[in-house]
Amino acid sequence: MPERGKFIVFEGLDGSGKGTQISALRDHIRSTGAEAYFTAEPTISSTGGMIRDALGGHLRRDAYELSALFLADRIFHNVNPINGIRQYIEKGIDVVCDRYYYSSFAYQGIEADLDWVMKMNLGCNEILKPDLCIFLDIDISTGEKRISENRFDREIYENVEAQRRIRKRFFEVFDRIMENENIKIVDASRTVPEVSADIIKIYNELKEK
Ligand code: TYD
Numbered sequence: 001m002p003e004r005g006k007f008i009v010f011e012g013l014d015g016s017g018k019g020t021q022i023s024a025l026r027d028h029i030r031s032t033g034a035e036a037y038f039t040a041e042p043t044i045s046s047t048g049g050m051i052r053d054a055l056g057g058h059l060r061r062d063a064y065e066l067s068a069l070f071l072a073d074r075i076f077h078n079v080n081p082i083n084g085i086r087q088y089i090e091k092g093i094d095v096v097c098d099r100y101y102y103s104s105f106a107y108q109g110i111e112a113d114l115d116w117v118m119k120m121n122l123g124c125n126e127i128l129k130p131d132l133c134i135f136l137d138i139d140i141s142t143g144e145k146r147i148s149e150n151r152f153d154r155e156i157y158e159n160v161e162a163q164r165r166i167r168k169r170f171f172e173v174f175d176r177i178m179e180n181e182n183i184k185i186v187d188a189s190r191t192v193p194e195v196s197a198d199i200i201k202i203y204n205e206l207k208e209k
Contacts, residue, residue, distance in 0.1 A: 002092030005036075006206055007085065007128055009100040012136035013167055014158050015146035016188050017195065018098055021136060024196040025096065025203060037088045039077070040098035047073040055155045063111030067120070070104050075126045085128060102133055102183075106169040107157055114173070122177075132206050133181060134199060135174070136188035140164050182206075 010018045022038065029036045042048035042055075051069050054061040061069070077097075078085050088095050101121040109117050121127055138146075140163050147158050157166065174183050184202050188195050 002090075005089045005092050005094040006131045007089055008094065008096045008203070008206070009102070009130040009133045010096070010098050010136065011100070011102045011106075011133055011170070012188060013138060013140075013143045013163050013170075014155070015143035015150070016136040016138045017146070017192070018136055020192055021134075021188070021196055021199055022096060022098055024192070025199055028196075028200050028203070029094070029096075034094070036094040036096055037083075037085075038096050038098075039083070039085065041077060041100060041103070042070065042073050043077050045073055045076050045080075047076060055157070056153065057156050063108050064116075067104060067108040067112045067117050070108065071120050071124070074101065074104075074121070075124065078126050078128055089128065097130075100130060100133070101127065102135070102170065102173065105173040106166045109173065110162070110165045110169050114169070118173075118176075129181070131182060132202070133183045134202060135170065135183060135185045136195070137185050138188045140167065142189050 010022055012018050026036070026038055042051040047069055050059075051066070051073060053059045054066055054069070076084075081087070085095050085097070104117055104121055105114060140160055143163055144160050147154070151158065157163070174185070177183075186195060186198050186202070
């Protein structure tokens with residue numbers, strides 16, 4: 001049996017620079033000749049499509065309903081036989097995922113009952129626990145500036161008040177689960193190379209374990 005791959009998740013508010021930093025990590029991993037599978041949530045499954053309609057504000061969904069859609073999408077993301085996370089990990093290939101259950105806790109957990117959302121995700125055997133979560137932390141005004149520069153349409157959570165509540169929720173959740181999860185908080189208000197150097201250091205530490 002090959003050694004299991006590492007499962008790495010990126011989290012952060014909208015506008016925190018996840019996309020840029022994930023591609024910088026991809027370039028770094030490629031330069032070392034290692035193999036990794038890059039993926040994101042919501043996925044491109046039919047459930048992911050329903051989620052995107054709701055995020056775009058085209059169809060209003062209850063926060064519990066949205067939590068359940070993210071949960072179904074996440075189970076599919078883990079177990080589907082074509083490109084599910086689990087099979088890469090079991091084959092010894094690292095997986096890097098843009099958002100995961102921490103986003104459900106912070107985003108859905110501001111409207112739906114947080115304990116319920118956490119229990120559904122953490123209590124589900126099909127949903128793998130990440131080996132590392134990198135949280136790109138920015139203050140609300142930096143995030144807002146980046147969202148307004150880069151977006152034509154705003155999603156339902158892309159407003160200052162929601163982002164403020166979501167950031168607070170992320171930290172409350174991290175306090176609660178810190179002991180059982182490997183969460184690294186990175187100051188993402190710095191320049192792209194500064195942030196990326198920190199991320200590569202954290203990645204290398206995980207690989208050396
Ligand atoms: P995002 O990474 O911002 O994608 P994009 O760059 O295409 O906008 O993620 C989309 C949105 O989905 C983001 O606002 C957070 C939200 N989300 C949740 O609310 N709950 C979840 O469980 C996940 C995975 C994402």
